[in-house]
Amino acid sequence: MKLTLSQIQDQNKSQSADHSRNFDFLAESLDKKGFDVETLISKVQDLQIAIPSWALGTGGTRFGRFSGGGEPASLIQKIQDVGILHALNQSSNAVSLHIPWDIPSDYQAIKDSASEVGIGFDAVNSNTFQNQANQEHSYKFGSLANSETAVRDLAVEHNKQVIEIGEKLGSKALTIWLADGSSFPGQHSHRKALENTHLSLQEIYKIVPEDWKLLIEYKPYEPNFYSTVIQDWGTSFLLANKLGNKAYTLVDLGHHLPNTNIEQIVATLMTEGKLGGFHFNDSKYGDDDLTVGSIKPYQLFLIFHELVKGFSETNNPPLSWMIDASHNLKDPMEDLIQSVQAIKLAYAQALLIDSKSLESAQDIHDVAGAQEILQDAYRTDLRPLLAEAMRRSCGAIDPIKAFRSLKVRETLIKERGLKSIASGL
Numbered sequence: 001m002k003l004t005l006s007q008i009q010d011q012n013k014s015q016s017a018d019h020s021r022n023f024d025f026l027a028e029s030l031d032k033k034g035f036d037v038e039t040l041i042s043k044v045q046d047l048q049i050a051i052p053s054w055a056l057g058t059g060g061t062r063f064g065r066f067s068g069g070g071e072p073a074s075l076i077q078k079i080q081d082v083g084i085l086h087a088l089n090q091s092s093n094a095v096s097l098h099i100p101w102d103i104p105s106d107y108q109a110i111k112d113s114a115s116e117v118g119i120g121f122d123a124v125n126s127n128t129f130q131n132q133a134n135q136e137h138s139y140k141f142g143s144l145a146n147s148e149t150a151v152r153d154l155a156v157e158h159n160k161q162v163i164e165i166g167e168k169l170g171s172k173a174l175t176i177w178l179a180d181g182s183s184f185p186g187q188h189s190h191r192k193a194l195e196n197t198h199l200s201l202q203e204i205y206k207i208v209p210e211d212w213k214l215l216i217e218y219k220p221y222e223p224n225f226y227s228t229v230i231q232d233w234g235t236s237f238l239l240a241n242k243l244g245n246k247a248y249t250l251v252d253l254g255h256h257l258p259n260t261n262i263e264q265i266v267a268t269l270m271t272e273g274k275l276g277g278f279h280f281n282d283s284k285y286g287d288d289d290l291t292v293g294s295i296k297p298y299q300l301f302l303i304f305h306e307l308v309k310g311f312s313e314t315n316n317p318p319l320s321w322m323i324d325a326s327h328n329l330k331d332p333m334e335d336l337i338q339s340v341q342a343i344k345l346a347y348a349q350a351l352l353i354d355s356k357s358l359e360s361a362q363d364i365h366d367v368a369g370a371q372e373i374l375q376d377a378y379r380t381d382l383r384p385l386l387a388e389a390m391r392r393s394c395g396a397i398d399p400i401k402a403f404r405s406l407k408v409r410e411t412l413i414k415e416r417g418l419k420s421i422a423s424g425l
Helices: 005-013 016-032 037-046 075-089 107-116 149-169 190-206 233-243 262-271 297-313 332-351 355-363 367-378 383-392 399-405 408-416
Strands: 094-096 173-176 213-216 247-252 275-280 320-323
Touching (some): 005 016, 005 075, 005 399, 016 037, 016 383, 037 332, 037 383, 075 408, 149 173, 149 190, 173 320, 190 213, 190 233, 213 233, 213 275, 233 247, 233 262, 247 262, 262 275, 297 332, 297 367, 320 332, 332 383, 332 399, 355 367, 399 408
Parallel strands (some): 173 213, 213 247, 275 320
């Protein structure tokens, strides 16, 4: 299935009058406050969020997985689904592949399929947290951190293969997340596990192309529940610093203990020039993989506040923007649309912060005044601005409404069947 521009425009016709009224009212209000509305729209249009290939199907837990039908059973179908999302929101122009779930069998066919729907290839993700078919050595007790040289070598070789795949597709980053850790005290040496991880990463780093980024992800727990080798941003940052200027920390919003101040982490990493990018999602308790902004929208706004400040005040390089989620109950494509909208809304709200007034309030310790400045930006309803940015980019004014009106899921079920299941978690 492929959406056409005429289909999108037809959907917009019925909403154009209401949208124009809402946008004109907002634009007038923003203009009175001294904001350049055209600049805001341009910045919102420029922000593109990569879609993970593994999030296009129904997710699940170890207890079950309940597919809704019409899932993409091949990499080409996954790319087509990303094309549908991008046609609707004009904000998701790249796909992030997870290897070996999505190894191309015909690279030219994959690239041609992506080109047809205006999609590129973002970071490639390695997988050493699962044993693959006919794998010679097991990752049961870790991969890059494993005490056995043969297991570490296997994991290193896999990451090298992922880089080769990414080069053929035009990717410019490798993301590494390790499940390595321990579930019981005394199971392994914390120091040796970290040392092994560093040595293994050094071998991978050697072949990372000069124009690539090596993104090191972290996670405090799961699947191991006593210790994780790369358990927090500090350990990721330490390893990235030791490896060199191509290595960066990747922040996954769900990979934190409850109430962690993620915006402070972002500010610190940008100050040091070591923030590589994001895996966006949301959580209530831990790594819940919920829709972005569905639980903590104010935290997301505060994160973007630090990002906007960091863009102008630090030398941190451009970031990789990706969603990482597992959808258990919603239609995964609707969830992805909502997530992208939440990200762009938080970004737009952060652009409204009066940074000079905020800095002045901070300098004189006007705590209440500083809060008023932040919350004035956060409480401004910028949804009409997002809709206008999408409309001008030839996207839908209301992507979710268009998705449903065009019966995208019903059409995919007719094309693929009810039992089509996507690869991944």
